Amino acid sequence: MRNSIISWKYFLAAYLIAVPAMSETTINIAGWGAKSGPLRSFGVNSQAIIDAAITRVNENGGVTLEDGTKAMMAVEYYDSGCNAEQGIAVARKVASETNALIGIGPTCSGVAAASFGVFQKKVDDASDTGLQMALLTDTAVRNGLAKISQWTFRNTPNEPDMYDKLFAWVAENRPEIKTIYGGTETDQGHSAGTYSKVIVQAAVRHGFEWVNGPIEGVNGTIVEGFKNVLSSSSNWLMADTNFSVQARAFKKSGADMFIVSSHPFTTCGFLKELYRQKGMPKMLVGLTSSSSAETMKGCSKQVEGMIIPTSFAPITDAAKEVAALAEANGGAADLHSAAAWENVMIIKQVIESVGITGDPANLQDERRKIRDGLEALETTEGLLGTVSRVQDEGEALKPYVFVQAQSGNWEVIHDPR
C-alpha cells in the first residue's frame, strides 16, 4: 500500500515537471480591419485566419509565460472599415479600453497611414503622448508605412522588391513585350501609390517604355515623377461603375503590357469593359491585392493571363494547411490574410522570448516589452519560408512567387525563392 502511494507521488511529480501548469491568465490581442464596405472581404479573411491561428496555438497548449506556466490566447476583432477616422477610433479604443497586448491590422493603407500617426513616434519621448501599444500589420501594404511610428511594425510584402524582380523576369522571358500603359484608382492610397511610385518605375528600370514616349521625371527610381505617371495614365475611382473611356484609352494606346493597379471591385469592372471592347493586351500586370479569390469570383474570364507578384500561394504544406483552415472559417488565404497567421505566430514567439506575465497591472510595461521584442527580431518563419525583418524600419522582406490567372485559379508561374 505504502509503495503504491510513493509511486503515485513520483508519478505526480514527474507529471508536474513534464507538463507546465496552466495559468488562469489569458493573453489578449486585438485585430482590426475592413469588415464593412467594398473591401469587407479583406477583414473577413484576416479574422478567419487569426481565429484559426489562435485556435492552433491554444490546441498546442497555449503560450508560455514568464514563470513557465501556459496561458490561452484570445482575440477580439474590430471593424475599422476602410475609413481613417474609424481606424483611429478603433486604435484609440483598443489601446485605452482593453488589455490587449498588441494589435494586428488594419486593412487599408490610407487607414494605416492616418492611424499610425496617433501612435507615439519615438519610444521614451515624454513629450509625445501618442498611443503606446505595438501594432503588427498584416494587410496595409503601401510602401514605407511602418516607420511612421516606432510602435508600428508590418509583416507585409515588400512591393518595390517584388515588382522589380517581376519586371526583370518579364524582360528576360518575354522579350517581345516592349511598351507599357496603365491606370489606377486614384482615391485609394495603396493602388495609386504603388502604381505611380513603384510599379511604373520598376518597369522603366527594366527597359519597358511608356507607350506614348517617356514620362517626364520617370527614370526608374522609386517615387520619381509619380505625379506625371498619374497624369499620363487613364484612371478611375473606387466607386466608379462605367469604364468605357478608360478602357478605350488603354486599347488605343496599343501597348504590349497593361498595368491595372486597383482592388478587385474596380479591377473586374475595368477588365470587363476592356474585354468587351476587345482591347486585351499581350500581357496584363496587376496589383498585389488583386491576387485574391474575390477577383476570381468577380471576373475569372476577363482576368485570365494577369500576372501578379504575391507573398502567398498554397505551395508549401504550411501554406496549404492555412488555406484549408481559412476556408473552413469562412475566409480565404491570400497574401494579406495569410500574413495574419504568421503574425499570431510571431506574437507567440515574442511573448515567449521577452517574458510576459499577462497581469493587467503590468499591461503598459508588457506592451513595451512586446514592442522591443518585435524590434529585435531578425528573421521569422513565414508560410513560404524565412522572412527577414528590416529592423530599423519595422518592415519585412518576405519570400514571394509570381502567380498568373489561369482557368479561374491563381497558378504559380515562377518561384524565385
Add this chain to the structure above:
Amino acid sequence: MVITSVDVIQSIIDGILYGSIYALIGVGFTLIFGAMQKLNMAYAASSIAGAYCGLGISAVLSLNLLVTFFLGPLVGGLIGILVYLVCFRFIPSREHLGSLMASIGALFLIDEIIVHETDGSPLNFPELGIFSEAYFLVGEFGFRGDLIFVLIVSLLAMTSIILMLYRTKYGLAARAVSQQMNAAILCGINPHKVNASTFFLAGVLGGLAGCLAAAAVGVISPLLILPLTIKGLIATVIGGLGSIKGAIIAGLLLGGFESLFLLVRGVNERDIYVFLLLFLFLVFKPNGMFGSIIDRD
C-alpha cells in the same frame, strides 16, 4: 495621349448610353415632384434597395436570377409606398422642409440597412445575358450591347409612364391632384391614394433602374446609391423640375457630359465640371430646360 474627334464623339456616345440610367432615376424624382411639389431624396436608395431585395428573394427562393428583374421593380414600388407613408403622408403639405428632411433621413436609413445586411460588400448581380458582352461597331464607333438594351428598356418604361399619365384615369387623377388638390378632392379623387400610386409607380421605375444599373456593372453595391441620388437630382434640376421629357433628355446629356469631362480632364476633375454645370443652370436657368417658370426675387 492625343484626343481626336473620334474619341470625343465616342465618349459622348458611351456617356449618353450610360445616361439612360440617370434618366430613369431623374424621371422618378420628377414624377414625385410633379405629383406633390416635393423632392423625395430617398428615391435612388429605394431603387437600389428594390434591386437588392429582388436579388435576395431570387437567391433565397432559388429562382431564376432573371426573375430579379421583375422582383426588383415590384419591391422598389412597395418601398416607394413605405417611404410615402413615413416621409410624406402624415407631414402637412405646406411643410416642404419637413418631408425633405424626412426623406433625407430615409435615404440614410435605407443605405445603413443595406450596409448592415450586406456589410457593404458588393454582390454579383445577374448580367443581361447575351447583351452583357455584346459590342457593336459602326464604322469607328463602338456601342455597348447591354447599355443599348438599358436605353431601350428605359425609353419603353418612360413612354409607358407618359402614356399612363396622359391616357388613363389614374393619370388624369394624378395630374388633377398635382395641379389643384382641393378641386381634385371635390371631384371625388382621393389624393392620398393617388399619391401612393405615384410613389409606387416611381418606385417600380426606380427598382428597374437599380436592376439595370447593377446589371450593367455586374455587381450591386451601396456605393451606387450616392452617385445615383446626385446624378438623378442633377438630371431633374437641369431638365426642369416636374418635366418628364426634361429629365429624360437631361439624364442622357448628363451622362454624355460626364463622359466627355472624364476624357478631357481626367477622373479627378470629372465631377467638378458636372457640378459646375448644375451651378450654371441654377444661376442662369433655374427652371431648367423644360421646367415651369420659377420666379426669382
